[in-house]
Structures are given as C-alpha cells and as structure tokens.
Amino acid sequence: MVKDSNSKFFIRFLYYTTLVSFLTFPLLGTELDLSQMRDPKTIKEKVNKGYDVNAKRSADGNTVLLAMINMGNDATDKPKLFQILLQAGADPQTKDQWGKSAIEFAERQNNPKVLGLLKHE
Numbered sequence: 001m002v003k004d005s006n007s008k009f010f011i012r013f014l015y016y017t018t019l020v021s022f023l024t025f026p027l028l029g030t031e032l033d034l035s036q037m038r039d040p041k042t043i044k045e046k047v048n049k050g051y052d053v054n055a056k057r058s059a060d061g062n063t064v065l066l067a068m069i070n071m072g073n074d075a076t077d078k079p080k081l082f083q084i085l086l087q088a089g090a091d092p093q094t095k096d097q098w099g100k101s102a103i104e105f106a107e108r109q110n111n112p113k114v115l116g117l118l119k120h121e
Helices: 005-024 040-048 064-069 078-087 102-109 112-118
Strands: none
Touching: 005 102, 040 078, 064 078, 064 102, 078 112, 102 112
C-alpha cells in the first residue's frame, strides 16, 4: 500500500505518462491500446500474430509489460495478462528510461501475485 503523498504522485505520474505514451507512440501494424491490454483474449491473439512483447513502445522505453504494471491493480485479470505475456517471452528485467523494471514496479506496488509471476515463483 502506498502511504506517502510523494509515492502516490509518482505512481499517478507513471500511470499517466504510460497512458500518453501508448496513445501517442503506437507501433505500426501491431497496436495494442489500453483497452485491449485488459483483455486476455486480445493479448493472446496479438501474441499469436507475432506481436513483439519486448518492443519498446514509446519514448519512455515502456514495453507492454511495463505499461501493464503501471496500470495499477484495477484490471481483474491482471495476473492472467502477465502470465500470457511472460509465456510469450516478455522480459520482466527490461528497464524503462528511468532504469526501472516491471519487477521493481511490482515491488513498489506491493502486488504479490504479479511479483511472483515476474520472479517465476
């Protein structure tokens, strides 16, 4: 649980930065917008069609895995979404432009299910 206001601000900042990045820097021919990122079926279809799960989608250096971790915990199928991406080869050690990985974000968010998946536990 995020307790201090600086951490809350930072997490909100990352969320909105990710949102803007995905809306302004789509990959040609392999777009995966925020609404699709919450649907396991759509993600599986994209992966099966060759979607590069490790592609850096924005100037911030976000991969789809990093973007999902920054969506917060409001996606009900979030662990399933991460499972699909990890099985497709998504690298949880990939870092954004600030040097943070999906594992580090999951640790900050205190999300044990997602953290366990990312660490292969």
